[in-house]
Amino acid sequence: MFPESTTGSCYEECKSTAEWLLAQMEVRPLLGIVCGSGLGGLAEMLKDQVVFRYEDIPNFPQSTVRGHAGRLVFGTLKGKPCVCMQGRFHLYEGYPVQKTTLPMRIFKLLGVEMVILTNAAGGLNEDYKVGDIMIIKDHINMPGFAGVNPLAGQNDERFGVRFPCMSDAYDRDLRQLAQDVGEELGYKDFLREGVYCVLGGPSFETIAECRMLYRLGADAVGMSTVHEVIVARHCGMRVFALSLITNKAVMDYNSEEKANHEEVLQTGKQRAEQLEKLVSSMVSRIKHN
Numbered sequence: 001m002f003p004e005s006t007t008g009s010c011y012e013e014c015k016s017t018a019e020w021l022l023a024q025m026e027v028r029p030l031l032g033i034v035c036g037s038g039l040g041g042l043a044e045m046l047k048d049q050v051v052f053r054y055e056d057i058p059n060f061p062q063s064t065v066r067g068h069a070g071r072l073v074f075g076t077l078k079g080k081p082c083v084c085m086q087g088r089f090h091l092y093e094g095y096p097v098q099k100t101t102l103p104m105r106i107f108k109l110l111g112v113e114m115v116i117l118t119n120a121a122g123g124l125n126e127d128y129k130v131g132d133i134m135i136i137k138d139h140i141n142m143p144g145f146a147g148v149n150p151l152a153g154q155n156d157e158r159f160g161v162r163f164p165c166m167s168d169a170y171d172r173d174l175r176q177l178a179q180d181v182g183e184e185l186g187y188k189d190f191l192r193e194g195v196y197c198v199l200g201g202p203s204f205e206t207i208a209e210c211r212m213l214y215r216l217g218a219d220a221v222g223m224s225t226v227h228e229v230i231v232a233r234h235c236g237m238r239v240f241a242l243s244l245i246t247n248k249a250v251m252d253y254n255s256e257e258k259a260n261h262e263e264v265l266q267t268g269k270q271r272a273e274q275l276e277k278l279v280s281s282m283v284s285r286i287k288h289n
C-alpha cells in the first residue's frame with residue numbers, strides 16, 4: 001500500500017491544488033464530468049471555457065492513454081458551472097489507486113456536488129450490442145477483492161467516514177432521469193441499465209474471465225470508473241455513470257473477434273453525439289440545492 005503522502009491525495013495536498021485552480025479563474029463548478037476513452041468530446045460542449053493542461057496543474061497526474069487528452073476544462077453546460085476531465089487515470093498506467101482517484105477529492109474541494117462519469121466498456125450481457133449506452137446501476141470492484149481500494153490507508157474524516165456505504169452509490173433519481181430523458185430522445189432501443197465490473201487491465205480479458213464475470217452478475221467490463229465512484233461517494237458527492245458498450249466481450253472459443261483499443265475509440269466516435277445529447281439534456285434538468 002502507498003502512504004498518502006506519496007500519492008498527493010491527502011487533504012492538505014488536494015486543498016492546495018483546488019486553491020491553485022480557484023485562484024486562476026472565476027468558475028465555481030457544481031458539476032464534475034469525467035470523459036471515458038474516446039469520449040472527450042463531452043468537454044467541447046462547455047461554454048466559456050477555461051482550460052488547464054494536466055501537466056500545468058500542481059500535484060496532478062498525467063494522461064498516458066490514447067483517447068485521453070489530459071485537459072481539465074472549466075465552463076458552463078446548459079448554464080450550469082462545470083469542470084470536465086478530458087482524460088482520466090487508470091491503475092494500469094502504473095499509478096497507485098489513490099492517485100487515479102485524486103481528481104475526485106479536488107472536485108469536492110472545488111465545490112462540486114455531483115459527478116457524471118463515462119467510460120468505454122466491453123459488453124458481457126448477451127443482449128447488449130456495440131453502441132449501446134448502459135446506465136450503471138451498480139459495480140463489482142474486482143481489484144477491491146485483493147485489497148486495492150482507494151480508501152485503504154488512514155481515513156481523513158474531513159473527506160468522509162471510515163466505512164462508507166456503497167449500496168446506494170449510483171443515484172436512483174439520476175438513473176431515473178437518464179431513463180426519462182433517454183426515452184424522450186428516442187434512445188430506448190440502445191439504452192440499458194446494468195452492472196459494471198472493473199479489472200486492473202491493461203490486458204483485455206480472456207474468454208474464461210468474461211464467462212466468469214457474466215456469471216457473477218456483471219453486464220459490462222472495463223478498467224476504470226469504480227474507484228472514482230468510491231472516492232466521490234466517500235466525500236458525499238452524488239454520482240451518475242454511463243458505459244458506452246464499445247465492443248462485445250469474447251465469450252466463445254470459436255469466435256475470431258479480438259478486443260482492441262482502436263475499436264473502442266471508433267465506437268466512441270460513432271455514438272459520441274448521442275451520448276453528449278443524453279448528458280447535456282440531463283444536466284439541463286438537474287436541480288442543485
Ligand SMILES: O=P(O)(O)O[C@H]1O[C@H](CO)[C@@H](O)[C@H]1O
Pocket residue numbers: 035036037038065088090118119120121201222223224225260261264
Ligand atoms: O474506462 P475508460 O477510461 O473509458 O477506458 C476503457 O478503454 C480502455 C481500453 O480500450 C481502458 O482504459 C478501459 O478502461
